[in-house]
Amino acid sequence: MHSRVYDLHRKEVINVRDGTRLGNVGDVEIDTDTASVLALVIYGRLRFFGLFGREDDKIVPWSDIRLIGQDIILVDTSSPLRDSKKKGLAVKEEGPPSPHDSSL
Template structure:
């Protein structure tokens, strides 16, 4: 089965172990040398209308993906630990 990234964005990610709904695929991490997907990224939800920032992101390694169906992606692990998003570096900032 072939799938575009635009199609992945509409699939909900669910943990098979505990049935937790993590959200929808927002981004992918690619290995540029092999052109393979390394992991899916699910952005954290806004907390309290965005006034208190966002929750951390979920990064799901490709090895943990059990099934990609028409509407959902099933992962074979418990809910992964959230990861803080790295701040973007601006080109005019100095170290």
């Protein structure tokens, strides 16, 4: 069966070990060097209607996927899923410029 990344988007992910609903596919992690799919990304749930951000994203390794169905994706994972730190949301606190800073 052939599928597109677009077809994976929003499918529900279920852990077959305990029947836990992990969430919906939000994104796909790809290794651009080898042109291979590494993992599915499940976006974290919103905290208090999104006012307090959201929980960390969960990463499901591609090797844990057992079945991709019409509406759901079944995964077999006994280990806790790797949490992904959201990129672009952290604000770096900057102090005064260093006299050794080469970017000046």
